[in-house]
Amino acid sequence: MIKRICIGMNSCGIAAGAEEIKKILLEDLKERKIDIPVKNVGCIGMCYHEPLLDIVTEDVIYTYGDLTTDKVKKIIEDHIINGKVVKNYLVKKDTFNSKKRETWDIDNYFSKQVKIILENSGYIDPENINEYIEYDGYEALKKALKMRPEEIIEFISKAGLRGRGGAGFPTGLKWRFTREAKGEPKYIVCNADEGDPGAFMNRNVLEGDPHRIIEGMIIGAYAIGAHNGFIYCRAEYPLAVKRIKIASEQARENGFLGENILDSGFWFDLRVMEGAGAFVCGEETALLASLEGKRGMPNLRPPYPSTKGYLGKPTNINNVETWANVPWIMRNGWEKFTRYGSEKSKGTKVFALAGKVKRGGNVEVPMGITIKEILENIGGGTKNNKKLKAVQIGGPSGGCIPYSLFNTHIDYDSITATGAIMGSGGMVVMDEDSCMIDIAKFFLDFTVDESCGKCTYCRLGTKRMWEILDRISKGEGREADLKKLVDLAKKIKAGSLCGLGQTAPNPVLTTIRYFKEEYDTHIRQKKCPAKVCKPLLKYTTNDNCTGCGACLRRCPSEAIEGEKKQQHKIIQDLCIKCGACYQVCKFDAITVE
Numbered sequence: 001m002i003k004r005i006c007i008g009m010n011s012c013g014i015a016a017g018a019e020e021i022k023k024i025l026l027e028d029l030k031e032r033k034i035d036i037p038v039k040n041v042g043c044i045g046m047c048y049h050e051p052l053l054d055i056v057t058e059d060v061i062y063t064y065g066d067l068t069t070d071k072v073k074k075i076i077e078d079h080i081i082n083g084k085v086v087k088n089y090l091v092k093k094d095t096f097n098s099k100k101r102e103t104w105d106i107d108n109y110f111s112k113q114v115k116i117i118l119e120n121s122g123y124i125d126p127e128n129i130n131e132y133i134e135y136d137g138y139e140a141l142k143k144a145l146k147m148r149p150e151e152i153i154e155f156i157s158k159a160g161l162r163g164r165g166g167a168g169f170p171t172g173l174k175w176r177f178t179r180e181a182k183g184e185p186k187y188i189v190c191n192a193d194e195g196d197p198g199a200f201m202n203r204n205v206l207e208g209d210p211h212r213i214i215e216g217m218i219i220g221a222y223a224i225g226a227h228n229g230f231i232y233c234r235a236e237y238p239l240a241v242k243r244i245k246i247a248s249e250q251a252r253e254n255g256f257l258g259e260n261i262l263d264s265g266f267w268f269d270l271r272v273m274e275g276a277g278a279f280v281c282g283e284e285t286a287l288l289a290s291l292e293g294k295r296g297m298p299n300l301r302p303p304y305p306s307t308k309g310y311l312g313k314p315t316n317i318n319n320v321e322t323w324a325n326v327p328w329i330m331r332n333g334w335e336k337f338t339r340y341g342s343e344k345s346k347g348t349k350v351f352a353l354a355g356k357v358k359r360g361g362n363v364e365v366p367m368g369i370t371i372k373e374i375l376e377n378i379g380g381g382t383k384n385n386k387k388l389k390a391v392q393i394g395g396p397s398g399g400c401i402p403y404s405l406f407n408t409h410i411d412y413d414s415i416t417a418t419g420a421i422m423g424s425g426g427m428v429v430m431d432e433d434s435c436m437i438d439i440a441k442f443f444l445d446f447t448v449d450e451s452c453g454k455c456t457y458c459r460l461g462t463k464r465m466w467e468i469l470d471r472i473s474k475g476e477g478r479e480a481d482l483k484k485l486v487d488l489a490k491k492i493k494a495g496s497l498c499g500l501g502q503t504a505p506n507p508v509l510t511t512i513r514y515f516k517e518e519y520d521t522h523i524r525q526k527k528c529p530a531k532v533c534k535p536l537l538k539y540t541t542n543d544n545c546t547g548c549g550a551c552l553r554r555c556p557s558e559a560i561e562g563e564k565k566q567q568h569k570i571i572q573d574l575c576i577k578c579g580a581c582y583q584v585c586k587f588d589a590i591t592v593e
Helices: 011-015 018-031 069-081 129-134 139-144 149-159 171-180 201-208 210-224 238-253 284-291 320-332 371-378 412-417 436-450 456-473 481-495 499-503 506-514 516-525 550-554 580-584
Strands: 004-008 038-041 053-056 060-064 090-097 100-105 187-192 228-234 269-275 315-319 348-355 361-366 388-393 399-402 426-431 539-541 590-592
Touching (some): 004 011, 011 018, 018 069, 129 210, 129 238, 139 210, 139 320, 171 315, 187 210, 187 284, 187 320, 201 210, 201 348, 210 315, 269 284, 284 315, 348 371, 361 371, 371 388, 371 426, 399 436, 436 506, 481 499, 481 506, 550 580, 580 590
Parallel strands (some): 187 228, 187 315, 348 426
Antiparallel strands (some): 060 090, 348 361
16 A cells, blocks of 8 residues: 655755656646655665656565656556556665565665765655654754763764775764853854865755754754854755755744753754855865854964854854764764774765766765775766776765775775865766866866955965966967966965865866876877867868868868768867867768877
């Protein structure tokens, strides 16, 4: 018997057309007079198969993906009415046995994953607190309120939980510093200002399971001795902001926020604050300045926020994923958490797979897994089955790791040793058609735009680095440019106040380190091996040309000439290197050099 139907309604599902799918579903069910509840859920991580629809029975969840209007109607006819599973559309199946969930999926996408942070995402209605409670929500809080604050801090410390925002600082130690710091009142903050290109881990958690963030923060507040907190979320995440606000209101109405929480005598409340989109506000001191109504610019540390933070008072800041780990650890025990991961990096890590990867989406894997396992076994390699070339980890503050190092284990120390950083968890995948100079230029361009301008080396140095890369990509590079880039990078790292400037050169340094031959080819031969940098390309016709005229008609600059049924010619002085001729040709008659 079908209990309910669920539609994936995170941003990824909505962008793929989930709202239209739901509309068609409701209309068809109403027309057939079928009374089955239809509800919204978050994202299960398979963004590449959106829109997704679940048919839920007592012991099985059937998940259909890549939905269209016609597919939905067939699912209604075959599965809902006639009880016959439409196997061709099925992408996942969850079977429940004695409260244990076993998952099968068509791509083995989940076979190497471990769900801690994402355990509820895609299974509960994020706007319904009762469903969170049904999945053991707020049980961790009940347990924590019966413990002494020092015991909770020790509990988190024993779990080995490190901050998932990038630096990997021990969470328990940060909590201890804030608790022991002099000054009242104390504050806690959730940093939800996720802004890395290609990163959407925090957004999916906030949209799919917002109550676990709130529960984690209440536990942290009790342990630290704070009574007020903030969730600082970027305004570009309207759905996340909406759902975390709904969740906080529901928590307040149900006695989890406010005065005398669960008759414990402890009180705590929080506010949701929207950031204005400045990437630098992801840095702790800049975030705090923004919270205080000032311009978001970083300050020199020490003092650290744990001793002098919001309004000059002790403040603990953790990111979304860090807070999301806390309820699970408190419910299941620190011992169970330490079963996952490596010696110095415990638990799991959520990554957003983006770029040229076949299966883009959110994955949660145990620390210690290799990059290769994530990108090949889970991500499925590249979209066009071309060779994996590199992956950018850590966003614009991270670095490009080449395929030769894909056996590197995912932990803070191993990733740092490559020249990249773990960051908050974005993975942008590149294949053999990616130009590493172009990639470095892209991330540096982002950093130039997002620099707050306070530090001279960050403000001007990154711009000079971008200009050198731009010259190289145009065939105007000089032999001395690489030395100049490295020299500038060292000075920017040393002369910048915050992590944005200190790590801004990483994409350039890692591409020079691992892909120096590409720089040499651009500078010495004036060629782009990946055929990406337009000024270095040359389009010509070859003997395959039949004179069909397709390229001639498509060329926007009238740079192609020739008689019908005779080989055409591309006039180099007029060619703007747009690639239109290459795209329209059906005979492989255009050569790109």
